Amino acid sequence: MSLNQLRYFVAIAEEGHIGRASQRLFVSQPPLSRQIRYLEEELGTPLFERTPRGVRLLEAGDTFLIHARRVLAEVDAAIEAVRPPRAAGPPSEPD
Amino acid sequence: MSLNQLRYFVAIAEEGHIGRASQRLFVSQPPLSRQIRYLEEELGTPLFERTPRGVRLLEAGDTFLIHARRVLAEVDAAIEAVRPPRAAGPPSEPD
DNA sequence: AGTGTTTACGGCGACCGTAAATATG
């Protein structure tokens, strides 16, 4: 499992559409489809239901979505927590 | 940033020694040293202080350690949350 | 000189993108 897989999963879950998610992520559909499949295999349970109109979250997917968001949020928090003052950040603290 | 980098970082932080961490992770020292360096570069701040006896957590490293552990714990929680009953798990729940 | 970390180099595996195939209405 990788952080990218989690990001892919969240985007697809939010869009309900792999093609739409691929545009949002600036990636093509095949990698997304594949990574989601790998993720499902690794977790041992399907996350989406494939429909001819897109994809739809299953119960496991809905549960996993909550956790995936928390992981990504925590990663961002970790980065923020050690962000040096000299980094190119929002100019909210002039001194 | 990758989950492996976080795992490496936590192991090194806990051991205070790259060589020791490498044994614990079943990896050789160079990859660990490199990944930590990449991580530091990506974060824009050093995490460890290199000493002739090993490494030592800096303040940023100490802060990051807390978050890294939370990320990894949350990843594990995510996996557990969707773990199927039929998976090959520890035989602690006969039914 | 000994311990520990770092850099150099070669090899392997993973991921992405384009193109073709499959499935549903």
Added chain:
DNA sequence: CATATTTACGGTCGCCGTAAACACT
């Protein structure tokens, strides 16, 4: 037949391991 996902194939990037070099006591 149109839309959306999936599989096949080729190329590129990243990570790991061994070996050599560097730093400090």
